[in-house]
Amino acid sequence: MAINLEVPKKHRALVDQAHQVAMNMLRPISRKYDIAEHEYPKELDMLAAMIDGLSESGASEGAGATGVRRDADDGDKKGTVKNGANLASVTSVAEMCWGDTGLLLSMPRQGLGNSAIASVANDEQLERFKGTWASMAITEPSFGSDSAAISTTAVLDGDAYVINGEKIFVTSGERSDCIVVWATLDKALGRAAIKSFVVEKGTPGVKVERLEEKLGIRASDTAVITFTDARVPKENLLGSPEINVEQGFAGAMATFDNTRPLVAAMAVGCARASLDLTRDLLKEAGIEVDYDRPAILQHAAAAKFLQLESDWEAGRLLTLQAAWMADNRKPNSLEASMAKAKAGRVGSDVTLSCVELCASIGYSEEELLEKWARDSKILDIFEGTQQIQQLIVARRLLGLSSAELK
Numbered sequence: 367m368a369i370n371l372e373v374p375k376k377h378r379a380l381v382d383q384a385h386q387v388a389m390n391m392l393r394p395i396s397r398k399y400d401i402a403e404h405e406y407p408k409e410l411d412m413l414a415a416m417i418d419g420l421s422e423s424g425a426s427e428g429a430g431a432t433g434v435r436r437d438a439d440d441g442d443k444k445g446t447v448k449n450g451a452n453l454a455s456v457t458s459v460a461e462m463c464w465g466d467t468g469l470l471l472s473m474p475r476q477g478l479g480n481s482a483i484a485s486v487a488n489d490e491q492l493e494r495f496k497g498t499w500a501s502m503a504i505t506e507p508s509f510g511s512d513s514a515a516i517s518t519t520a521v522l523d524g525d526a527y528v529i530n531g532e533k534i535f536v537t538s539g540e541r542s543d544c545i546v547v548w549a550t551l552d553k554a555l556g557r558a559a560i561k562s563f564v565v566e567k568g569t570p571g572v573k574v575e576r577l578e579e580k581l582g583i584r585a586s587d588t589a590v591i592t593f594t595d596a597r598v599p600k601e602n603l604l605g606s607p608e609i610n611v612e613q614g615f616a617g618a619m620a621t622f623d624n625t626r627p628l629v630a631a632m633a634v635g636c637a638r639a640s641l642d643l644t645r646d647l648l649k650e651a652g653i654e655v656d657y658d659r660p661a662i663l664q665h666a667a668a669a670k671f672l673q674l675e676s677d678w679e680a681g682r683l684l685t686l687q688a689a690w691m692a693d694n695r696k697p698n699s700l701e702a703s704m705a706k707a708k709a710g711r712v713g714s715d716v717t718l719s720c721v722e723l724c725a726s727i728g729y730s731e732e733e734l735l736e737k738w739a740r741d742s743k744i745l746d747i748f749e750g751t752q753q754i755q756q757l758i759v760a761r762r763l764l765g766l767s768s769a770e771l772k
Contacts (some may be wrong), residue, residue, distance in 0.1 A: 380457070479544070501546070637738075
């Protein structure tokens with residue numbers, strides 16, 4: 367099966383629309399909500415309603431967080447390939463983050479919790495949670511990227527699970543309608559007992575304790591949430607309630623195969639914004655980037671710019687590949703981690719290097735370069751840090767389990 371990593375013709379109108387939204391709606395309010403941390407960007411309500419309308423009409427082609435789902439029909443029937451919802455999602459998300467990453471993360475009904483629901487919910491749950499805004503709660507005070515260390519518990523009691531624990535760094539934790547909470551059914555059974563639950567806001571025992579002040583993505587609220595004897599209907603468990611020791615952690619971790627390419631796309635979009643502005647600023651300073659001449663024969667700043675663009679292109683192509691594989695029902699856990707690792711690191715390197723190339727303009731608030739450098743750092747951290755992604759890639763390539771390679 368062949369793969370062409372150009373943006374498919376069917377998605378180009380969507381990408382163009384996302385770019386226009388990023389340029390005309392997100393960029394103009396970017397600095398405003400960077401300064402006004404924790405203030406809800408009310409301008410996003412109209413945009414979210416527009417996206418909902420496109421989704422209802424089918425015109426969005428499955429873009430956005432709710433589009434990340436493996437379709438039941440095989441994409442390679444009769445030798446054909448499928449450019450579907452996952453590819454539409456990563457290309458549109460990249461364009462939106464060209465506008466502003468924090469505002470994209472603040473978009474109603476486009477959170478990572480919505481991605482989780484779209485990835486693993488059954489048809490009945492998809493219909494029931496349609497239109498809800500979901501945040502995702504994984505990290506706890508006792509661990510960061512090691513999701514298997516989850517200590518939040520979910521105990522079945524009659525027709526409900528009783529959840530107890532504390533979650534930190536919950537994106538849109540205060541603003542969302544519900545929270546996708548990762549919890550263990552039985553600590554003694556290890557990773558296999560970890561499941562995800564949709565917990566609706568207003569459930570007794572669920573409390574947003576505080577909001578974090580952050581380096582970047584300040585438009586997005588990041589919350590600490592506690593769960594004290596919170597009763598959640600057993601029908602809100604995503605996926606199978608059975609504990610399959612043979613399968614281990616694979617069921618819950620499958621969510622990341624769809625969400626990690628989305629985060630990689632965010633890094634790709636933010637880095638592209640920095641590159642575009644830096645090229646223009648270099649040109650104003652009399653430094654033209656010439657793509658037809660060897661870098662060694664050009665100004666040092668132009669040579670550096672060419673190197674940054676080549677790194678960016680590698681991150682972009684890995685991101686498209688991971689999404690394309692999901693659309694065509696191919697296992698993509700390795701590729702999803704490769705994309706997240708490469709794009710996350712490239713995003714940080716590119717944005718910070720652009721600040722350096724543009725010197726005082728890059729470091730000041732005269733332009734958005736310093737903001738993009740701050741925003742991009744989180745994209746190398748959440749949904750699994752750089753180091754965790756490299757560990758996953760190594761395990762996959764070497765054929766070793768998590769117990770064998772730590």
